[in-house]
Amino acid sequence: MSERKVDEETGVETTGHSWDGIEELNNPLPRWWLWTLYACIVWAIAYTVAYPAWPMISGATTGMLGFSTRAQVAEDIVQHEAKNEAxxxxxxxxxxxxxxxxxxxxxxxxxxxxxxxxxxxxxxxxxxxxxxxxxxxxxxxxxxxxxxxxxxxxxxxxxxxxxxxLDARYSEMPAYGDIFAEEEIGAVVEYVTSLSSSEFDADLAQAGSELFLDNCAACHGDEGLGDQFLGAPNLADAIWLYGGDRDALTETVTNARFGVMPAWGQRLSDVDxxxxxxxxxxxxxxx
Known part of the structure; x- marks a missing residue:
């Protein structure tokens, strides 16, 4: 650190810091700024004593006033529910x-x-x-x-x-990869594609239609229109939950799908x- 000296023009001692020949004067801080700082320190100490502030092992200090934002929210919810009770x-x-x-x-x-x-x-x-x-x-x-x-x-x-x-909606499609040969899966996929698209292999789709009627029509219907009672999707409307391209259909036929939705009646109130x-x-x- 460079040696401190007194600036000749101002008569103020320097801090010893120098940048490119420019030296910093060691002027005292303004009193208004110091008193503002002291007031903030006092206020901060009082706040941490009165309100929850310091993190502990299993929680935070509760403060002398016992204030809780969660309790305040809970009170607001109770008031809101009371207004909408009817x-x-x-x-x-x-x-x-x-x-x-x-x-x-x-x-x-x-x-x-x-x-x-x-x-x-x-x-x-x-x-x-x-x-x-x-x-x-x-x-x-x-x-x-x-x-x-x-x-x-x-x-x-x-x-x-x-x-x-026990009353959950339930349907389960077999994984036809364990039942059909690879070429049979391809034929069924081509037939399903033909139900909603004009671009398909007619001969392959014809072969797939027989497999479809023997194995899939029981749930999806002879024309592939689905059955809401069984939760079987309509295959002829070009609306697909997992994708309707041949790769997605092949994956569906081969391994089946098994989406799960929670029973919200066990998690939400009846009114919700x-x-x-x-x-x-x-x-x-x-x-």
Whole structure:
């Protein structure tokens, strides 16, 4: 460190720091700045004593005032629920099939159901409910288990192919890779392709149609139109959950698919299940 000296022009001692011949004066800090700093220090100490602040092993100091943001949120929720108590009771008792779309109750159900959907369902079905590969689009008219309000509610309540609800929607397609030869799988895929596309090998599709009628029609129907009671998809509408190109169809026929949806009736309140059912139905894709 360079030796400190007094600046000739100002008469102020330098700090000893020098940059390109420019020396720093050791001027005292302004008093207003110092008092502001001291006040902030005092305020910070008082705050950490009064409010939760210091992290500990299993939590944080609670503070002398006992303030809790979680308790405040819980209190706000209680107040909110109290304001909507009448609508909640009415929604729980309502017949969802006859709920007028223009009613206050329907608007409340859609608003509440939208919040539930964004918090619990959007991770799979997307924030706009348009779905993704393996996760159904809730905006179209293609419903594996039915798109009327009662069917939607049942699907949400019990889920699909889970092991926690005995009433869960359940369907299981065999893995035909264990049953068909590779060329037979190719023929079935070509026939399924022919149901919704004009570009296919007619001879190969003809061979696949016989295999389809003998092995697949029991669930998907002779014309591949599906069966909502069995949860068998329509194969003739060009709407595909896992993709409709030949590679995706080959994977589906060979190894089958087994998507699982939780039983939300075990996780959500009855009013939330009913509200999200109304919301999904109101998106426009339901029957």
């Amino acid at each position: 609508l909640v009771a009415e929604l729980v008792a309502a017949d969802l099939t006859t709920l007028p779309p223009s009613s206050d109750l329907h608007r409340y159900a859609v608003a509440r159901g939208g919040s539930v959907f964004r918090a619990q369902c959007s991770q799979c079905h997307g924030s706009g409910a348009a779905g993704a590969v393996g996760y159904p689009n809730l905006l179209d008219n293609d419903w594996l288990w039915g798109g009327d309000i009662e069917s939607i509610s049942a699907t949400i309540t019990h889920g699909v192919r889970n092991e926690t609800d 299940v009913r509200a999200v059912s109304v919301y999904v139905h109101a998106l426009g894709g339901g029957e």
